Amino acid sequence: MDKNPKQWLSTAAIECRARAHAPYSKFQVGAALLTASGEIFAGCNVENASYGLTICAERVAIGTAVAAGHKQIVAVAVASSGGHSPCGACRQVLSEFGPAMEVILIDADDPTKTRTTTLAALLPEQFSSDAL
């Protein structure tokens, strides 16, 4: 049976997680975005010896999608050990490109424990362009 877009999204997040550069925290994260046009863009966390310059997987994925010309995101899948939700900074950055996006949280140790929520639930009253 063919995979549906959400399944492809989860696979992309899990695969990209394996390419994380996380030698300091050892906490690998993969994120994959589904655009309104049906394309998928992935990212992994990229740590740095200076620690503070670390970029989260979600923001790497956003940069990749935007650089390819995509600014409407309908879903994000995030894969990590334990299936944790995006940090506050990433929630805000994700909201710029899809405040109503679905958020799929994958436990990379046991993908059967995947759960789904929404960015609106994770980040109510986000700061948006409406304020400017």
Ligand code: THU
């Ligand atoms: N990390 C992400 O990639 N996304 C998040 O939403 C939270 C944290 C990364 C940053 C760092 O490389 C590692 O996880 C531990 O904080």
